[in-house]
Amino acid sequence: MPDPFLDQLSRFPDVEAPDLVAVDATDRLLLDEAAAGIAAHPDGVLTVDDTHGALTLGAVALHGASGVRAYTDLRLAELALAANAERTGTAGFTVLPELDAAGARVVLVQAPKSLDALREIAETVAAGADRSVTLYVGGRVKHMTHAMNGVLGDSFEHVHATLARQKSRVLVATGPRPGASSFPRVVEHPDLGITVAAHGAAFAGTKVDIGTRALLRALPAQGSGAAVDLGCGTGVLAVALARAGYAVLASDASAAAVLSARATAERNGVADRVTVVRDDALAGVEPGSVDLVACNPPFHQGTTVHAGIADRLFEAAARVLRPGGQLLTVYNSHLPHRDALRRVVGPTRQVSRDPKFTVTASTKL
Template sequence: MDDPVDELIAAEAPHSARHIWILGRPRLIPAARPWAPTSFWSDDIRDLEPVRHSHGDEIVANPMDGDAGPVPDQVWMELPESLDALDDTLSALHGLAAARGATGLHIVAGGRIRRMNKSLNTVAARWFDDVHASLGRRRARVLHFSSPRAHPARGAGWPRHNQISTMGLEVELVAHGGVFHGAGLDAGTALLLDQRGTMLSRLPSRPAILDLGCGNGVIAAALALELQGAAEVQARDVSWLAVDSTRRTALANHVDVDVTQADGLDGVADESLDLIVTNPPFHRGSARDSAPTRRMLTDAARVLRPGGQLWCVYNSHLPWGEHLDAEVGPTQQVARTKAYTVTRTIRD
């Protein structure tokens, strides 16, 4: 195994496992299977689909789904950087174990040392009586969580609800812990939504609108509220936590949004959309790789109708304006602050 985190998780896991649940680290599957029956989940559909393909549907189990099947006695997982993401996952695993009276749950959570901090242990101690760290090896470390607490410190619970206001529009956001900006409004997204008067002014009747990379669903919900049923609003994201949050946000605001978990614009019909609105991802996980975003933006040229618009907000130092101008159509800067730029691109 060439990944030090995978290697350490497999080496540190107690050898007594009866059923192992791997979260977010597909390359651990071959290490786990000779020991015990194995389940797998990844929030990102790009990691989940290949596993579904090679191991079948039976291996897939989502810890956020209260109906997830038998509760394993071991979980081998990627340690998220976000404390809220960890809290949400541990809350779900603790809840599943408690509902089935399973007290022997042992979690082995691994990550790179430079991305870890002591607060992760504090979060885990809300849910487990026994929380301790391994010795680091090859810049990786694992944390062990066991003995689920009889009376965990639940806090406000997940998913979180939050009422935000954007230029006179009230939106209730609902979000899981691992979603971009949680149940809050990102400053770049706020700048983008501030332009919605112009954005929605030149659309055909009953336009087809897509919130691309929807996160907590704030863009889809705000536009659906603004247009009050006079549009077909869709949303998509690679993350299950994001699509579930967006569905809940739409429900909380009593608007119809058609939400899909998918990679970029895969499966969207050619020339089928009038408007795409996006605060695109900057990088995948912790790898500073902008290729997926580049691909996703380029593909907008295929799915927009001629004359259709792409509205985008991004960090002002990024090259997306030039990229859109070259690949999709004439691109104009609509708003700019020191931190963020909003552009409108019209498909040629």
């Protein structure tokens, strides 16, 4: 249902499009389902992966919560939360640098895309929250599976689903069963000579996706100077660049990716040549300071395909590259990225192409 407070919220500084919203039906259902719990424990609320602040600010403004703690994997979500808090004049929350459920009584979660991400959240909440905690996990019905119940059931005694509303549903878990975390997961890839460490929300987990494999084949065998693995994920490209001789900055907006990339660099003996940071589109990197950028850009905003996500990364690469510097990019062959790369970065040539993936090299003028 419409709400005057929630209707004020914006996606800024996230990408905007007619089919993308700042507050969805899942946000509203989570807040309604947890209303009684929030009222009973106003100082024990934790929100997880609140995409634009609706859960955190809604718990404060609509249900009287105080001292809400908010953890989001994506840096952009933190920025959107801060912008919406300023827009609405809402205080009474703290942003956590890492997921910490200590003492939480009510936990609201926007369901992540992967089961591993959900598992790490459930394990962390079960291990750290108050024994009376209630965990609410909401999502669109079409993206929720019975396997999610099983994942929650591994860390909680009782799991049930609410009735659906406006094509959204909430899973409710109680009775935490504390245990050791199963993350990060670690897998060796002998064909690549790389060991991958991955936390739950890291893209592709411990696998090396075929797009990254295509880009690995295009990386220089030897090099020097400063290189960036933009949108580094688990840090596979960063490891390869460090082995080639570059001083590498591995950057990702995902906290899980940053933790994973650091662990991957350590496992492969290149931690002294790889600096890993959580950043939004290289905001902390000096313009014209980089010789090479490697990027396997995402093309989904949640579950929606949107070219604007990759375009922001191309613009970031163009800003930080020195004249003559190069951006190596891999993307799905059906996507029209080459025109954007020519426009934003500079002359762009095809390095390789198959029915699924294209690798291009763009030179900064």
